[in-house]
Amino acid sequence: MPHSEIELTEAEWTIIKAVWEKQPCAAPDIQERLEKKTAWTYSTVRTIMDRMVAKGLLTAEKIRNLTLYRSAVTREQAQRGELAYALKHAFNGALTPMVQCLLDAGDLSADELAKLETLIKEKRKRAKTK
Amino acid sequence: MPHSEIELTEAEWTIIKAVWEKQPCAAPDIQERLEKKTAWTYSTVRTIMDRMVAKGLLTAEKIRNLTLYRSAVTREQAQRGELAYALKHAFNGALTPMVQCLLDAGDLSADELAKLETLIKEKRKRAKTK
DNA sequence: TTGCACTCTCTACATATGTAGAGATACAAC
DNA sequence: GTTGTATCTCTACATATGTAGAGAGTGCAA
Numbered sequence: 454m455p456h457s458e459i460e461l462t463e464a465e466w467t468i469i470k471a472v473w474e475k476q477p478c479a480a481p482d483i484q485e486r487l488e489k490k491t492a493w494t495y496s497t498v499r500t501i502m503d504r505m506v507a508k509g510l511l512t513a514e515k516i517r518n519l520t521l522y523r524s525a526v527t528r529e530q531a532q533r534g535e536l537a538y539a540l541k542h543a544f545n546g547a548l549t550p551m552v553q554c555l556l557d558a559g560d561l562s563a564d565e566l567a568k569l570e571t572l573i574k575e576k577r578k579r580a581k582t583k
Numbered sequence: 584m585p586h587s588e589i590e591l592t593e594a595e596w597t598i599i600k601a602v603w604e605k606q607p608c609a610a611p612d613i614q615e616r617l618e619k620k621t622a623w624t625y626s627t628v629r630t631i632m633d634r635m636v637a638k639g640l641l642t643a644e645k646i647r648n649l650t651l652y653r654s655a656v657t658r659e660q661a662q663r664g665e666l667a668y669a670l671k672h673a674f675n676g677a678l679t680p681m682v683q684c685l686l687d688a689g690d691l692s693a694d695e696l697a698k699l700e701t702l703i704k705e706k707r708k709r710a711k712t713k
Numbered sequence: 714t715t716g717c718a719c720t721c722t723c724t725a726c727a728t729a730t731g732t733a734g735a736g737a738t739a740c741a742a743c
Numbered sequence: 744g745t746t747g748t749a750t751c752t753c754t755a756c757a758t759a760t761g762t763a764g765a766g767a768g769t770g771c772a773a
Contacts, residue, residue, distance in 0.1 A: 461672070462729090462730065462731090463672065463731095464730075464731065464732095465730095466672040466673070470675075479750085480750085480751090481749075481750070493731095493732075493733090494732075494733055494734085495733090495750085495751095496732075496733045496734070497731075497732050497733060499750095499751080499752090500730095500731085500732075500733080501730085501731080501732090504729090504730085517739080517740095518738075518739055518740075518749085518750060518751070519749095519750075519751090520750085520751080529684070531673060532673040532674065532681075532684050533684065533688050535668075535669040535672065535673040536669060536673070536681075536684060536685055536688060537688075538665075538669075539665040539666055539668075539669050542591070542593065542596040542665065543596070543661060543662040543665040543666070544662065545600075548685065548691055548695065549691070549695050549698060549699065551662075551666075551685065552682060552685055552686075552699055552702075553699075553702060554659075554662050554663065554666060555666055555678065555681065555682055555685070556682075556702060556703065556706055558663050558666060558667075561678055561679070561706070563707060565678065565679045566703055566706055566707045567707070568679060569679065569682055569683075569703055570700060570703045570704070570707070572682075572683060572686060573686065573696055573699055573700045573703070574700070576686055576691070576696055577693060577696045577697070577700075592759090592760065592761090593761095594760075594761065594762095595760095609720080610720080610721090611719075611720070623761095623762075623763090624762075624763055624764085625720085625721095625763090626762075626763045626764070627761075627762050627763060629720095629721080629722090630760095630761085630762075630763080631760085631761080631762095634759090634760085647769085648719085648720060648721070648768075648769055648770085649720070649721090650720085650721080
């Protein structure tokens with residue numbers, strides 16, 4: 454049992470994506486970087502980030518007057534968390550229908566479909582040899 | 584533009600799944616049905632349901648002393664909403680990586696993989712003839 | 714007409730989340 | 744020392760979400 458499910462709110466996703474882009478970073482950095490998109494003030498960004506530290510989503514290291522933040526979870530972990538949530542609630546844990554819905558919903562190009570087909574083939578091969 | 588994204592909280596998912604199982608239903612029904620899983624009191628269930636009506640997730644029809652609820656969204660709509668959320672936030676809208684992650688994460692049986700492969704093949708065929 | 718049994722309405726409270734202002738601090742430049 | 748400027752800390756408030764108790768309305772059975 455690795456970690457109790459990781460779940461992010463919309464605001465948290467916005468922040469953590471910015472953190473991933475430039476790892477140790479200060480709150481004012483993030484605030485500036487997001488200003489165009491979100492119009493959040495420094496206080497807002499800072500509050501969210503500190504709450505994320507409390508939740509274990511970020512780490513904070515204080516150096517003099519500056520607080521450096523880093524992500525405490527990888528993008529993959531966060532992605533898995535999000536998928537796990539959808540899988541559990543919307544699809545009762547059934548993976549196949551979920552993938553199916555995904556294929557139905559999106560407009561995938563022939564190229565992308567081909568790529569997926571390849572992926573699955575490889576996966577099957579690996580499953581067999583295991 | 585169909586509907587502004589549908590999003591459900593954990594509690595709401597629990598409720599709406601119960602409603603889908605037995606369409607017009609009263610709050611006490613749902614409460615009883617969920618009691619084993621959730622231990623929610625009648626008040627709790629009722630409050631959530633009424634809030635869901637306010638959000639347009641359920642409809643309520645009052646007949647004398649009884650309020651009948653129905654789902655205002657289909658399971659498919661709700662599923663799509665959930666996937667759209669994950670897609671947008673965790674994968675920046677890129678479907679292929681999302682499917683990929685899904686394949687990596689879950690332990691799909693060879694059978695299921697085969698089924699998916701078939702699905703994709705069909706999809707490609709349809710895409711071509713279109 | 715009294716009393717259950719059922720369902721409802723109203724109100725309440727804790728925690729979570731989104732959002733931000735006001736004032737304190739630290740450090741560099743003058 | 745005084746003044747800026749960047750950064751921080753604290754506090755606050757609105758809305759959302761989870762959770763539930765107390766008491767009122769309705770109708771059947773005795």
